[in-house]
Amino acid sequence: MQSTADAFEDLRKDFPVLNRRVRDNKKLVYFDNAATTQKPNQVIDAISDYYQNYNSNIHRAVHALAEESTEAFENTRDIVAKFLNIEDSREIIFVRGTTEGINLVAYAWGRDNVKEGDIIVTTEYEHHSNIVPWQLLTQEKKAQLKYIDIDDNGELMLDQLDDYLSTGKVKLVTFSHMSNVLGTISPVEKIVSKCKNAGVKVLIDAAQSVPHMKVNVNEIGCDFFVFSGHKMLGPTGVGVLWAKKEILEKMSPFLGGGDMIREVHKYETTWNDLPYKFEAGTPNIADVIGFAKAIEYLEKIGMDNIRNHELELTKYALEEMKKIPGLTLYGTKEPEKRGGVISFNFNDVHPHDVGTIIDKDGVAIRSGHHCAQVLMEKLNVAATNRASFYIYNTKEEIDVLIAALQNVAKVFKL
Amino acid sequence: MSGDPIYTEMIIEYSRNPSNFGKIADAHIHQHDANPLCGDTIDLYLNIEDNKISEIKFDGHGCAICMACSSVLTEMIKGKSLDDVKKFDKDELLSELGLQHLVKTSPVRIKCALLSLKSLKFGIYSYFVDKMKDSESAGNLNEEAANLY
Numbered sequence: 187m188q189s190t191a192d193a194f195e196d197l198r199k200d201f202p203v204l205n206r207r208v209r210d211n212k213k214l215v216y217f218d219n220a221a222t223t224q225k226p227n228q229v230i231d232a233i234s235d236y237y238q239n240y241n242s243n244i245h246r247a248v249h250a251l252a253e254e255s256t257e258a259f260e261n262t263r264d265i266v267a268k269f270l271n272i273e274d275s276r277e278i279i280f281v282r283g284t285t286e287g288i289n290l291v292a293y294a295w296g297r298d299n300v301k302e303g304d305i306i307v308t309t310e311y312e313h314h315s316n317i318v319p320w321q322l323l324t325q326e327k328k329a330q331l332k333y334i335d336i337d338d339n340g341e342l343m344l345d346q347l348d349d350y351l352s353t354g355k356v357k358l359v360t361f362s363h364m365s366n367v368l369g370t371i372s373p374v375e376k377i378v379s380k381c382k383n384a385g386v387k388v389l390i391d392a393a394q395s396v397p398h399m400k401v402n403v404n405e406i407g408c409d410f411f412v413f414s415g416h417k418m419l420g421p422t423g424v425g426v427l428w429a430k431k432e433i434l435e436k437m438s439p440f441l442g443g444g445d446m447i448r449e450v451h452k453y454e455t456t457w458n459d460l461p462y463k464f465e466a467g468t469p470n471i472a473d474v475i476g477f478a479k480a481i482e483y484l485e486k487i488g489m490d491n492i493r494n495h496e497l498e499l500t501k502y503a504l505e506e507m508k509k510i511p512g513l514t515l516y517g518t519k520e521p522e523k524r525g526g527v528i529s530f531n532f533n534d535v536h537p538h539d540v541g542t543i544i545d546k547d548g549v550a551i552r553s554g555h556h557c558a559q560v561l562m563e564k565l566n567v568a569a570t571n572r573a574s575f576y577i578y579n580t581k582e583e584i585d586v587l588i589a590a591l592q593n594v595a596k597v598f599k600l
Numbered sequence: 601m602s603g604d605p606i607y608t609e610m611i612i613e614y615s616r617n618p619s620n621f622g623k624i625a626d627a628h629i630h631q632h633d634a635n636p637l638c639g640d641t642i643d644l645y646l647n648i649e650d651n652k653i654s655e656i657k658f659d660g661h662g663c664a665i666c667m668a669c670s671s672v673l674t675e676m677i678k679g680k681s682l683d684d685v686k687k688f689d690k691d692e693l694l695s696e697l698g699l700q701h702l703v704k705t706s707p708v709r710i711k712c713a714l715l716s717l718k719s720l721k722f723g724i725y726s727y728f729v730d731k732m733k734d735s736e737s738a739g740n741l742n743e744e745a746a747n748l749y
Contacts, residue, residue: 536663538640538712539615542606555639568639568661597607598664 191580194495197487198578200226212548215583220366220394220527220574221552222416225476228483229419233476243468245445259471262478263461266426269481270396270403270411276460277434279427280469284393285315287412287427288360290464291389292319294440295410295433296358302328305356309334309342309372310564311365314557316391320360334361336564340368340517344376351384358387360410363395367556367572368517369500369527371395378407387433393417397576398496398525400489409433420480421473427464434460441466484577492577496526499575503528503584510591512600516565526575529556532591533600537569543597544590551587605701606665606709615664620674622657628731631723635715637708640666644719648727652681663712665699670716672696677720685724686741690714690748710749721745 198204201224208214216224236258242251244259267275281287296319300306306320310333317331324331334346342361350356359381364371374390381388389410395401397418403411410433415424429437439446439457443466448456457463484492501521507513512533518524532540541553552572555562562568573587594600624630627645634641642660646653656674660666673693677685694700694713702710722745728738 536615536640536661536666538663538709539607539665542706542709554637559639562639568641597604598612 190491190495191498194577195580197226200228200483201578202227202230204578208548208550209546212546213586215547215549215586217549217551217573217575217579217583217587219576219579220417220556220572222422223397223419223576224578225419225421225480226483228479229421229476232479233421233472236472236475241472244471245462255471255475258475258478259469262474265478265481269485270401270428271405272403272428274431277428277431279429279434279461279464280474281412281425281427282423282470283414283416283425284313284391284412285425287425288315288389288391289319290427290440291410291412291429292323294437294464295429296320296323297327298436298438300324300327300329300357303355304329305332305350305353306330307332307334307347307350307356307359309361310336311340311342311368311370311558311561312360312362313366313391313393314559316360316362317560329357330355333560336368336370336561339519340365340370341523342370342372342377344373344380347377347380351380351386354384356384356386358389360389360391362391362393363401364392364398364525364527365517365558365561366394366527367529367558367561367570369394369524369529369574370517371523371525374406374408382407394525394527397484398489399493403428415473415477415480418480419483420477421470423470424473424477431460434464437464439463439466443467445469487577495577496575497521499579499581499584500524500526500528502581503573503575503587506584506588507591510588510595512595513591516570527572528574529570529572531567531570532594533598535594535598535600537571539598540571540591540594543594544587547586547590547593549587549590605705606699608698611664611668611697614668614671618658618667619671620657620678621659621671623659624655624657627655627657629723629727631719631726633715633719633722635662635666635711637711640712640715642666642670642715642719644670644716644723646720646723646727648682651683652679653677653685654679658716662715665702665709665712666715668697669693669699669713673716673720682724682728682737685720686739688717688720690717693717707749714749718745718748721748 240254242255244256263275263278388408392413396413411428416422446466514531516529537553624645629646631644640662645657647655658670725741
C-alpha cells in the first residue's frame with residue numbers, strides 16, 4: 187500500500203505544468219498557491235471537451251447542445267452545494283471570484299440595509315477585496331468602518347468585537363476564514379455565535395479556507411459565504427457566493443440584464459427566481475463546468491487528508507526556516523492554528539530581491555503586500571515574502587526553497 | 601551566483617548604503633510615487649537654483665534595484681540644468697548600473713529601476729507648470745513620465 191506522502195507525490199502526474207523547467211533549466215517549485223493553484227488535466231480536459239463538443243449558451247435554447255451545456259452548468263451548482271453541505275443549491279450564486287461576491291453583497295445588500303451611523307466591522311488581516319467595497323459603502327452611506335486588530339501572535343482580538351457589538355449599531359461583521367498573509371485560521375464559531383447573539387449578519391471570505399480544509403457552511407451558520415474556484419484547482423473567473431434564501435430573496439439585484447429577469451416592460455421589470463436573479467448575462471459556462479471537476483478531484487483525495495498533508499509541509503517548513511539566521515516569520519507559531527501559508531522577511535533584503543534571486547532556482551513565491559496593505563502597516567513592513575503550499579507540494583521542494591534562501595544570503599553577504 | 605546580471609557588487613553596495621538618502625525640508629520640488637505592484641514608495645526632494653539642481657535627496661522603501669537606481673540617478677543629475685534633466689534618458693541611468701537588459705528581460709523589475717526617474721520627470725513638470733507657470737518649458741514631460749514603462 188502507498189504511504190500518504192507517496193499518494194500525494196503521485197498526484198503530480200495530473201498537473202502538466204509541474205513537469206516544466208523554468209529559467210536555467212530548473213525544476214519548477216510552485217509555492218504561490220495562495221495566489222492561484224495549478225490545474226489538473228481533469229479540469230483542463232473538461233473545459234476543452236465543452237468547447238469541442240457542446241459549446242452552447244445555457245438556459246434558453248431548446249436544441250441538443252443547449253440542453254447538454256445547461257445540464258453540465260447546473261450540475262456544478264449541485265456539486266458545490268453538496269461540497270459545502272448546503273441544502274438548497276438555489277442559494278449558490280456563480281460570480282467571477284471572491285472579489286465580485288463581496289462587492290455584490292456590499293452593493294445589493296449593503297445599499298438597502300446600511301444607513302448613516304451604522305457600523306461595518308472587518309479585521310486588520312483582510313485582503314483589499316474585503317476592505318475596499320466596505321470603504322465605498324460606508325463612505326456613501328456616512329456609516330463607519332471598524333477593525334478588529336490582531337495581537338502579536340497574528341490572532342484576532344475578539345474583545346474589540348464585543349465592544350463594537352455592544353453599541354447596537356453593527357450591521358455586518360465581515361472577515362476572512364484564513365488570512366492570506368499570516369495563514370491564521372479565524373475562530374469562526376466564536377465570531378458567528380457572538381454575532382448571532384447580537385442579531386448581526388456575518389460574511390465569511392473563505393477564499394483561503396475552502397481549498398484547504400473541510401468546511402460545513404450549514405454548521406457554521408453565517409449569512410454570506412464567498413470563495414474562488416481558481417485557488418482550488420479550478421479555472422480563473424469562477425467564484426461562488428452563498429447566502430441564505432430569505433436574504434437573497436429580499437435583496438435588490440446587482441447587475442441588470444439578460445437571464446436575471448422574469449418580465450421586462452418599457453418602464454418596469456420583475457426579477458427571475460434564485461439564483462438567476464443575481465446571474466445577469468451569459469455566465470462563464472466553460473469554467474463553471476471545469477470547476478466541477480476540480481471539486482470532484484479534491485473530494486476524491488479527501489479534504490481532511492489535504493489539510494493533514496499541508497500541516498505536515500507547514501510544520502517542516504517552519505522548522506527548517508527557523509534555522510536560518512536573520513529570517514523573520516510572521517503569524518502564529520502554532521502550526522495547527524494556521525493554514526499552509528508562510529510569510530517571512532529575510533534580514534533587510536527587500537522581498538522583491540528575495541523573489542528574483544530564488545526564482546533563478548525555479549522557486550516561485552510571492553513577494554509584495556499581498557493585497558493586504560492594512561496588515562503590512564500593522565506589521566510595520568512594506569512587503570513580505572510568502573510561500574504557500576498545496577496538494578502537489580513535497581518536502582523535497584521545501585529543501586529547494588531553503589537552499590535557494592541560502593543563495594540570497596550569499597548574494598547580499600548576510 | 602557570480603556574474604549575476606542584476607545583483608552586481610555595485611547594486612548591492614548602493615542598496616546597503618544609498619547616496620543622497622534623506623529628506624530636504626521645504627524643498628522646491630517634492631514628488632511622491634509608489635509602485636502599486638509591490639508597495640514600494642519613493643519621495644524625491646529637489647532644490648533649484650539658477651535653473652540648476654542645487655540639491656537632491658530621496659527617501660522611501662524599496663528593493664535593491666530601486667535603491668541603487670535612485671542613488672545613481674540623484675548622483676547623475678545633481679548640478680545639472682533643468683534642460684539637461686528634461687533630456688535625460690532612461691538608458692543613461694540603466695547603463696550606468698548595467699541594467700539595460702531589464703527592459704527586455706523583466707517587465708516587472710524595470711518598474712523598480714525606473715520609479716525614481718518617473719518621479720523626477722513628474723516633479724520637474726509640476727515645478728514648471730505649478731510654480732513657474734511655464735507650461736511651454738514643461739513640454740510633454742508628464743506624458744514622457746507616464747509612458748516611461
